[in-house]
Amino acid sequence: MGSGGSTCQISAEGPAGVEQRLEALRGRLPPVLWSQRGLRKLYLSGAGLRDVPAELAALRHLRTLALDGNELLEVPEALCHLPCLAYLYLGRNGLQGLPPSFSRLQSLRCLWLEGNFMGHFPRVLLGLPGLRSLQLGDNRLARLPSALPRMAALQGLWLYGNRFQHFPPVLLRVAQLRVLDLDRNRIARFPDLRSLAGLCLLSYDHNPVRQPPCVADTVRLVGNGALEYMEAREERLRDQQHREHLEEEEEEGAGRSPQDDGSPLLEDAP
Numbered sequence: 001m002g003s004g005g006s007t008c009q010i011s012a013e014g015p016a017g018v019e020q021r022l023e024a025l026r027g028r029l030p031p032v033l034w035s036q037r038g039l040r041k042l043y044l045s046g047a048g049l050r051d052v053p054a055e056l057a058a059l060r061h062l063r064t065l066a067l068d069g070n071e072l073l074e075v076p077e078a079l080c081h082l083p084c085l086a087y088l089y090l091g092r093n094g095l096q097g098l099p100p101s102f103s104r105l106q107s108l109r110c111l112w113l114e115g116n117f118m119g120h121f122p123r124v125l126l127g128l129p130g131l132r133s134l135q136l137g138d139n140r141l142a143r144l145p146s147a148l149p150r151m152a153a154l155q156g157l158w159l160y161g162n163r164f165q166h167f168p169p170v171l172l173r174v175a176q177l178r179v180l181d182l183d184r185n186r187i188a189r190f191p192d193l194r195s196l197a198g199l200c201l202l203s204y205d206h207n208p209v210r211q212p213p214c215v216a217d218t219v220r221l222v223g224n225g226a227l228e229y230m231e232a233r234e235e236r237l238r239d240q241q242h243r244e245h246l247e248e249e250e251e252e253g254a255g256r257s258p259q260d261d262g263s264p265l266l267e268d269a270p
Contacts, residue, residue: 008048013041015061024048027071034058045069045089052076060084068092068112080104091115091135098122106130114138114158126150137161137181144168152176160184160203167191182207183223190214 008024015038022030027048033039034055039062044052046069056078065079066089073094079085080101085108092115102124110133111125118139125131126145132153138161148154148170155176160183167190171180177196181203190213193199202215203222212221212229217237221230 006048008046010045010047011041011043012036012039014038015040029053037061040064042066052078054078057081063087063107065089075099075102077101083107086110088112098124100124103127109133111135121145121148123147129153132156134158137183144170146170149173155179155198157181172196193219 006026010022010024010029012020012022012033014020014036022033024030024044024047027050029044029047029049029052033042034053037058037060039059041064042059042062043064043066045066049067049070049072051072052067054077056076060082061084062082063084064087065082065085067076067079068089068091070093072090073096075090075095075098077099079088080099081104083104083106085105087110088105088108089112091112095113095116096118097120102122105128108128108131111131112135113122114135114137116139118136118141121136121141121144123145125134126147129151130153131151133156134151134154135158137158141159141162142164151174153176154174156179157171157174157177158179158181160181162185164182164185164187167182167187169191171177172191172193172195175196176198178198179201180196180199181201183203184206187204187207188209190204190209192214193202194214194216197216199215199219201220201222202213204213204226205223207223209224212223212225215221217233
């Protein structure tokens with residue numbers, strides 16, 4: 001968290017893509033920000049903020065807002081009134097939860113909440129069906145809600161550095177997941193994950209699991225034993241493809257007529 005006692009560089013970007021460099025002094029934002037109603041991106045990372053002025057709600061075209069690395073103990077209410085907000089960074093603050101009004105952010109696509117003090121999964125997120133990427137690493141989570149599959153667009157879920165002692169079974173019903181990060185938890189056993197047909201990357205490092213999880217052949221693994229597992233898998237797949245190729249050649253050879261091999265027919269010989 002910032003100290004709130006020094007000058008910090010912040011930046012803003014308007015509809016033309018022109019970036020402005022401004023200064024936040026002792027955790028206070030420059031008033032000129034709130035008169036720029038066309039802002040699309042606003043980066044206030046590490047500015048020592050303990051709150052955000054209500055004038056933020058006037059930036060109704062804002063799509064990206066970075067408030068990570070500040071001293072926020074609660075989500076500013078003004079933030080929940082930004083109808084176009086799609087990318088929101090709230091990592092490394094002092095947040096323990098999200099307010100009910102957070103459900104107003106129906107345009108939200110990617111949310112970063114890493115490095116906070118979340119002891120429970122924020123259920124208000126279940127009302128954001130368009131959320132694709134959710135970063136909840138380095139919090140205090142031990143379970144996930146049974147209604148998680150309601151987040152039908154969720155493709156990336158980062159849960160590293162939490163307090164899971166068992167693999168959350170509800171994840172087996174989030175079939176559209178592509179990236180799942182469970183590093184640095186306390187999971188000793190993983191179920192068969194081949195039912196997650198869309199999964200591309202599974203990270204399970206620094207868990208007390210003894211062998212790599214069982215996943216589809218297209219999944220990249222990160223964790224203890226993963227490299228050896230994937231090398232053996234690649235060799236098995238190469239052997240399988242080689243056998244299939246030989247079988248195809250044999251089938252083609254068995255079905256080929258004498259005219260096909262390029263040799264003259266007996267009755268055509270002189």
